[in-house]
Amino acid sequence: MAPLTQASDDGSHQALLDQLDIYAIPKPFRNPHWKPPQRRNKNVKQIIADVSRKEASVLASQNNSGTSTPAIQSTGGNTPTANGAHLHPNIEHAAQSLDRLVLERNLAAATGGSVLPTGPTVTYTNIESAPSFHPSSQKRYCDITGLPAPYTHPKSRLRYHNMEVFGMIQSMGQGTAEQYLAARGAHTVLK
Amino acid sequence: MAPSAIYESATPSGRNSPKPPPKKIWNISEPPFAGARPVDSSGYQKSSTGTAIVIDNGSSAVRAGWSFDQAPRLSIPPFMARYRDRKLNRTFMFAGSDIYSDGTARGQAKNIYEPGSNIVNNWDVMEGVLDYIFIKMGIEGSNGGINRPVVMTEPVANLGYARKTMSEILFECYGATSVAYGIDSLFSYKQNKGKTGLVVSSSYTSSHLIPVIDSKPILTHATRLNWGRFQSAEYLLKLLKLKYPSFPGKISDPQAEALVREHCYISQDYETEISNFLDWTGLEDRDHIIQHPFTEQVVVQKSEEELARQAEKRKENGRRLQEQAAKMRLDKLIRKEQDLSYYKELQEKIALTSKKEARRMLESDDFDDESQLDKKVKELEKSIRKARKQDVGDVEEPEEAPVFPLLEIPDETLDEEGLKQKRQQRLMKSNYDARQRAKAEKEREKAKAAEEERLDNEKRENNLDGWVEERRVARQAAIQKIRERERLKADLGNRKSLANQMRMKSIANLASDNPSKKRRRGGDDDNFGADDADWGVYRTIATGEQSDDEEEEDLNVTLKNIEAQLLKYDPNFTEESTREAQMDWTKSLIHAFLRGPWPYNPESAREEHQIHLNVERIRVPEVVFQPSMAGLDQAGIVEIASGIINERLAESPHQQDILKDIFLTGGNVLFQGFEERLKNELRATLPSEASLHVRTAQDPILDAWRGAAKWASEPSSKTAFITRAEFLEKGGDYLKEHEYSNTLS
Numbered sequence: 056m057a058p059l060t061q062a063s064d065d066g067s068h069q070a071l072l073d074q075l076d077i078y079a080i081p082k083p084f085r086n087p088h089w090k091p092p093q094r095r096n097k098n099v100k101q102i103i104a105d106v107s108r109k110e111a112s113v114l115a116s117q118n119n120s121g122t123s124t125p126a127i128q129s130t131g132g133n134t135p136t137a138n139g140a141h142l143h144p145n146i147e148h149a150a151q152s153l154d155r156l157v158l159e160r161n162l163a164a165a166t167g168g169s170v171l172p173t174g175p176t177v178t179y180t181n182i183e184s185a186p187s188f189h190p191s192s193q194k195r196y197c198d199i200t201g202l203p204a205p206y207t208h209p210k211s212r213l214r215y216h217n218m219e220v221f222g223m224i225q226s227m228g229q230g231t232a233e234q235y236l237a238a239r240g241a242h243t244v245l246k
Numbered sequence: 247m248a249p250s251a252i253y254e255s256a257t258p259s260g261r262n263s264p265k266p267p268p269k270k271i272w273n274i275s276e277p278p279f280a281g282a283r284p285v286d287s288s289g290y291q292k293s294s295t296g297t298a299i300v301i302d303n304g305s306s307a308v309r310a311g312w313s314f315d316q317a318p319r320l321s322i323p324p325f326m327a328r329y330r331d332r333k334l335n336r337t338f339m340f341a342g343s344d345i346y347s348d349g350t351a352r353g354q355a356k357n358i359y360e361p362g363s364n365i366v367n368n369w370d371v372m373e374g375v376l377d378y379i380f381i382k383m384g385i386e387g388s389n390g391g392i393n394r395p396v397v398m399t400e401p402v403a404n405l406g407y408a409r410k411t412m413s414e415i416l417f418e419c420y421g422a423t424s425v426a427y428g429i430d431s432l433f434s435y436k437q438n439k440g441k442t443g444l445v446v447s448s449s450y451t452s453s454h455l456i457p458v459i460d461s462k463p464i465l466t467h468a469t470r471l472n473w474g475r476f477q478s479a480e481y482l483l484k485l486l487k488l489k490y491p492s493f494p495g496k497i498s499d500p501q502a503e504a505l506v507r508e509h510c511y512i513s514q515d516y517e518t519e520i521s522n523f524l525d526w527t528g529l530e531d532r533d534h535i536i537q538h539p540f541t542e543q544v545v546v547q548k549s550e551e552e553l554a555r556q557a558e559k560r561k562e563n564g565r566r567l568q569e570q571a572a573k574m575r576l577d578k579l580i581r582k583e584q585d586l587s588y589y590k591e592l593q594e595k596i597a598l599t600s601k602k603e604a605r606r607m608l609e610s611d612d613f614d615d616e617s618q619l620d621k622k623v624k625e626l627e628k629s630i631r632k633a634r635k636q637d638v639g640d641v642e643e644p645e646e647a648p649v650f651p652l653l654e655i656p657d658e659t660l661d662e663e664g665l666k667q668k669r670q671q672r673l674m675k676s677n678y679d680a681r682q683r684a685k686a687e688k689e690r691e692k693a694k695a696a697e698e699e700r701l702d703n704e705k706r707e708n709n710l711d712g713w714v715e716e717r718r719v720a721r722q723a724a725i726q727k728i729r730e731r732e733r734l735k736a737d738l739g740n741r742k743s744l745a746n747q748m749r750m751k752s753i754a755n756l757a758s759d760n761p762s763k764k765r766r767r768g769g770d771d772d773n774f775g776a777d778d779a780d781w782g783v784y785r786t787i788a789t790g791e792q793s794d795d796e797e798e799e800d801l802n803v804t805l806k807n808i809e810a811q812l813l814k815y816d817p818n819f820t821e822e823s824t825r826e827a828q829m830d831w832t833k834s835l836i837h838a839f840l841r842g843p844w845p846y847n848p849e850s851a852r853e854e855h856q857i858h859l860n861v862e863r864i865r866v867p868e869v870v871f872q873p874s875m876a877g878l879d880q881a882g883i884v885e886i887a888s889g890i891i892n893e894r895l896a897e898s899p900h901q902q903d904i905l906k907d908i909f910l911t912g913g914n915v916l917f918q919g920f921e922e923r924l925k926n927e928l929r930a931t932l933p934s935e936a937s938l939h940v941r942t943a944q945d946p947i948l949d950a951w952r953g954a955a956k957w958a959s960e961p962s963s964k965t966a967f968i969t970r971a972e973f974l975e976k977g978g979d980y981l982k983e984h985e986y987s988n989t990l991s
Binding site: 185219 | 282328336337338339340341344347348351360363365367368369370373374377378380381385386387388390391392393402403404405406407408411414415418419420421454465466468469470471472481484485487488491517520521523524736834835836839861862865872873874875876877878879880881882885886988989
């Protein structure tokens with residue numbers, strides 16, 4: 056294999072490799088009896104699938120009383136809510152899980168009434184950001200040049216900036232349009 | 247119709263002014279091979295069994311050092327390569343940047359992390375990297391373990407399995423006395439003395455936002471955006487592959503990362519900036535050329551002298567050939583003249599001798615009779631005359647019209663020989679007549695063209711405006727025709743277009759054996775070809791390269807002529823308004839996108855290996871703000887931040903305090919303009935009276951490690967370590983919560 060370093064002749068390259076190699080170096084800090092478990096490399100999908108299976112079985116015990124659920128906020132101020140009504144927990148909802156409410160009160164008493172929010176536990180999957188609802192996410196950019204795209208090519212669904220780009224799309228070979236769409240995640244996936 | 251509607255008025259939109267050659271051409275950087283790293287055991291000597299080894303287990307680099315260090319001693323990319331060299335019959339193992347030292351090692355290198363995620367999933371590599379770290383930190387391991395506490399960073403909401411496996415390795419394989427886990431961005435926040443605020447960490451494989459109140463992270467409100475510099479580099483590679491589908495070189499992942507780091511920046515007003523990014527003015531500064539390594543095709547430049555010599559040689563050769571030919575012709579001529587004189591002598595002799603004798607003489611010379619001899623003599627005379635004319639340069643006597651006397655004589659009066667000759671003469675006559683007719687036709691046409699030109703000139707002189715108008719209309723018609731042809735060509739690419747269906751119909755008609763109904767009525771002969779235009783059908787069905795080059799050429803020539811005339815006589819029609827100028831590459835957006843404001847020569851290997859980064863420079867890092875651009879169905883970083891502050895923490899009494907400290911950390915915030923852009927956009931989502939302060943970590947990359955080291959050396963952190971006994975008792979999943987850690991789920 057071609058050496059990539061300046062030490063281009065074989066001898067010095069081999070010497071460099073010998074110097075870098077850590078396989079032969081004694082590693083006394085390693086437990087000589089350590090045997091890694093079989094098949095310990097799992098990909099994220101696998102781990103998450105395992106976790107969610109486990110989660111599903113314990114979910115019932117994680118129901119909370121509803122007091123700590125953040126109430127809907129009137130951020131815009133356009134929709135007037137009944138004054139102060141949202142500050143109180145939903146009695147109806149709390150009544151459904153009175154046992155939980157009692158548990159939480161007890162816990163709060165035990166920890167000195169701290170205001171630590173409870174709620175669903177933090178997991179790798181549920182901290183993922185939600186899809187955007189902001190109108191700015193509706194902006195369209197040309198799939199080819201990245202410039203603002205007022206038009207959409209009806210056949211390939213590619214967004215394009217002007218006539219010249221349109222001409223380019225027209226002359227595109229088969230499959231190219233799909234690759235452009237894939238860069239935007241809008242390609243067709245056959246399952 | 248108003249004239250301006252018929253043709254594009256002579257707009258001043260001609261060629262753009264040329265640009266000076268590019269000021270700077272960047273090179274593609276090779277991945278960094280740091281060189282062999284010596285074992286540094288000074289830290290180990292200084293440490294005691296209570297000194298923690300701090301490892302920032304990042305996905306871009308693993309950084310390690312002692313808790314008393316000011317900066318990590320090691321910072322290595324999270325790779326390990328282990329392979330067996332069959333020739334040497336030995337196993338090699340390289341970790342960190344050492345993998346860049348050798349081609350095989352690089353090919354065999356594997357990442358600790360699952361590509362594109364922040365979760366460790368290759369534990370053999372993890373062990374290899376840890377081996378490397380402990381070796382280089384000079385750990386003796388006299389009692390079969392590292393015998394030191396370890397502080398390790400982990401992602402927000404790390405998966406239980408990952409933590410469990412890590413604990414197993416650290417305790418069981420390396421014999422750590424105790425282990426503590428913490429979140430890197432929170433350590434960075436600690437290092438920058440933050441108490442209450444919003445930690446915005448945009449790092450290598452993901453971006454996180456974590457609100458912190460009174461040094462306590464509110465992890466229930468933490469949010470992850472699956473985008474970081476790794477994804478940016480991947481996105482750039484994807485875009486470049488689409489931009490230059492036939493690019494001859496290959497760009498590796500680390501090279502793409504270097505490109506993102508060096509050339510990208512965050513635009514303050516993306517919409518406006520991207521709209522004007524490919525404008526001609528200033529494009530030479532916005533467009534960055536990256537030169538990929540290439541080998542120049544060596545074209546041997548011949549010197550002037552050499553070229554002259556070659557030309558001389560060629561000429562000499564030509565002369566020699568001509569001389570030879572002339573000589574041969576002369577020889578032939580001489581031989582023919584000798585023959586002629588011999589035959590003439592023979593003729594004379596025959597005339598004098600008796601018939602029998604004459605016959606014998608003729609036969610001895612292979613003649614049947616006298617007429618044949620005459621013919622031979624005539625032929626020779628003719629050819630000699632011709633050769634003389636050509637070679638010796640005799641003046642050509644005007645060719646008199648040949649006479650055909652036999653044609654006048656009726657057939658009955660001729661014998662067989664005469665009839666033969668008559669037939670021949672008739673043939674020759676018709677030949678001659680046709681030639682004369684063609685000549686006359688040519689003359690007539692020439693006269694007609696001259697007349698037309700005269701009329702045209704007259705018209706132009708008398709009524710320039712009208713003439714110009716006419717020419718412009720003609721020009722427009724030619725352009726229209728060219729466009730039509732282009733459209734037709736494009737249409738033929740579409741199987742369902744009308745043009746293509748017509749073509750299919752003609753093909754089917756041509757190929758079908760049974761004549762159509764119409765033909766049956768008209769008889770057997772479909773008289774295809776009676777009209778020359780019939781053959782045009784083959785041109786219409788032919789597609790591909792040479793299908794209608796000829797016609798196109800004609801149209802272009804016509805257009806060129808009209809434009810030349812207009813250029814000459816129409817004061818309003820300038821060089822700028824010719825179609826060629828309007829179609830010039832300097833006007834092309836696509837050209838600016840692909841090749842910047844410079845001409846492109848596809849022959850040049852150097853230019854073929856160039857990448858032009860222009861819109862990508864802001865398009866790629868913009869994804870953090872607008873993830874939908876790259877098909878990531880998540881909210882952008884500003885929307886998440888405003889969601890956390892304005893909605894999730896609307897009720898919190900600390901909301902205003904959080905706004906006073908928006909803290910940026912992680913390698914992905916190093917883009918120029920990141921802080922300013924985030925500030926401006928976040929500002930827009932807040933009430934006007936709210937005060938907002940955004941700051942960036944002093945060192946967005948290393949502060950996580952520094953914070954962790956600082957924390958590890960504080961006595962208060964001692965309780966947050968999981969001891970070996972606790973690990974054995976409570977299992978690998980066990981985690982002690984502290985103010986920089988994840989919560990136990």
